[in-house]
Amino acid sequence: MKNGIFESEFAKGFINLCEMGWQKGWHERNGGNLSYRIKKEEIAPYLDSLCRTGEICGIGVTLPHLAGEFFMVTGSGKYMSNVKGDPENCLAVIEILPDGGHFRTVAGLSAGGRPTSELPTHLMGHDARMSATDGSRRVIYHCHPANLIAMTFLLPLEDRVFSKELWEMMTECPIIFPAGVGVVKWMVPGGAEIARASVEKMKTFDAVVWAHHGIFCAGDDFDNTFGLCHTVEKAAEIWIKVRSVAESKRQTITKDEFVELAKAFGVELNTDFLD
Numbered sequence: 001m002k003n004g005i006f007e008s009e010f011a012k013g014f015i016n017l018c019e020m021g022w023q024k025g026w027h028e029r030n031g032g033n034l035s036y037r038i039k040k041e042e043i044a045p046y047l048d049s050l051c052r053t054g055e056i057c058g059i060g061v062t063l064p065h066l067a068g069e070f071f072m073v074t075g076s077g078k079y080m081s082n083v084k085g086d087p088e089n090c091l092a093v094i095e096i097l098p099d100g101g102h103f104r105t106v107a108g109l110s111a112g113g114r115p116t117s118e119l120p121t122h123l124m125g126h127d128a129r130m131s132a133t134d135g136s137r138r139v140i141y142h143c144h145p146a147n148l149i150a151m152t153f154l155l156p157l158e159d160r161v162f163s164k165e166l167w168e169m170m171t172e173c174p175i176i177f178p179a180g181v182g183v184v185k186w187m188v189p190g191g192a193e194i195a196r197a198s199v200e201k202m203k204t205f206d207a208v209v210w211a212h213h214g215i216f217c218a219g220d221d222f223d224n225t226f227g228l229c230h231t232v233e234k235a236a237e238i239w240i241k242v243r244s245v246a247e248s249k250r251q252t253i254t255k256d257e258f259v260e261l262a263k264a265f266g267v268e269l270n271t272d273f274l275d
């Protein structure tokens with residue numbers, strides 16, 4: 001059953017998300033990355049086929065909640081456009097060791113390489129979103145959508161400003177991300193510092209914008225994680241269109257209307273961001 005894991009049902013969902021993101025134009029070159037916390041029953045049939053004697057690597061932080069978990073992740077420098085055609089080369093399965101501070105690659109990266117350079121943000125993000133949602137969040141997705149990145153040159157880098165502007169752009173937005181979005185100022189990608197700043201936001205938000213870089217989204221499954229990202233980017237696209245033709249809006253959704261909407265759909269809207 002060598003590498004059969006890349007033909008599993010969850011791998012199909014993983015690969016499909018990579019392909020959809022590529023089709024959207026959110027993954028120039030090796031841009032973006034994806035991770036999935038594999039369910040116990042999903043990894044069980046493959047345990048005997050995994051190579052569990054490889055090099056042990058440090059995560060850079062200790063995440064005791066993740067000890068013993070297995071993740072499917074994209075490889076660093078791998079292109080999303082190649083994932084569908086060659087998943088065994090582009091993807092890895094990693095195992096978090098019992099100390100919660102180390103991992104090893106147990107499948108994939110068939111031509112060599114290592115997991116995404118954003119692994120610290122992914123793993124610390126899983127730790128934060130898992131705790132905040134009673135374990136329901138399993139997917140973390142990072143991509144480079146153009147309209148959202150463009151917004152980060154025009155608005156103050158504040159959670160409330162981005163959240164309200166995005167909510168206003170499309171009626172479904174407050175229903176899909178009622179907590180709003182977090183915003184992290186520009187920082188060097190790939191390290192522990194940006195991971196820590198992102199994780200502070202991930203304690204509250206499923207979507208975190210990285211100024212002049214992209215977005216991280218968390219979700220329970222591949223569809224709702226991609227759907228969240230798609231919704232935020234579409235709202236950003238409308239925002240850019242509106243801003244491209246006029247300095248200010250002629251009318252918008254009011255605070256009372258937002259409250260009415262939240263009540264009708266039974267969502268807990270973060271009304272602090274409406275003032």
Ligand code: 13P
Nearest residue numbers: 031032033076077116117
């Ligand atoms: P990786 O190729 O290491 O995943 O990096 C891509 C990226 O988008 C970094 O932010």
Ligand code: ZN
Nearest residue numbers: 031032213214
């Ligand atoms: Zn990136």
